[in-house]
Amino acid sequence: MAAQERLICLSGDLIDGGxxxxxxxxxETVDQPAFAVRFHGRVVAYLNRCAHVPIEIDWQPGQFFDDSKLYLICATHGALYSPADGRCLGGRCQGKGLTPLPVEERGGVVYFTPSEWKP
Structure with a gap:
């Protein structure tokens, strides 16, 4: 049986670059931290884990963007990631990116769609 989609938040909870x-x-039977953000009008989601060292990247709960609102930044190492696809743009991530998660936005709600995810 496929895993059921799960509500993450209302669409209005995610402001572009916010x-x-x-x-x-x-x-693998362990709860992992994850996050969703809106970038250029699109909702994206990733595991909340730096590619360099497996620590959460937000510098305050829910704060993932750098000051320019153009990049996701690891608060510990300063690694920069593309919000659009999670790829590493600079820092200690050595070319490794964030792990993307499947999400869908419909009817004013954002859902995690685990049936489309292969952990």
């Missing part, structure tokens, strides 16, 4: 919404996903 605060993200934290949630958890189950990976």
């Amino acid at each position: 605060e993200g919404v934290r949630f958890t996903v189950c990976q």
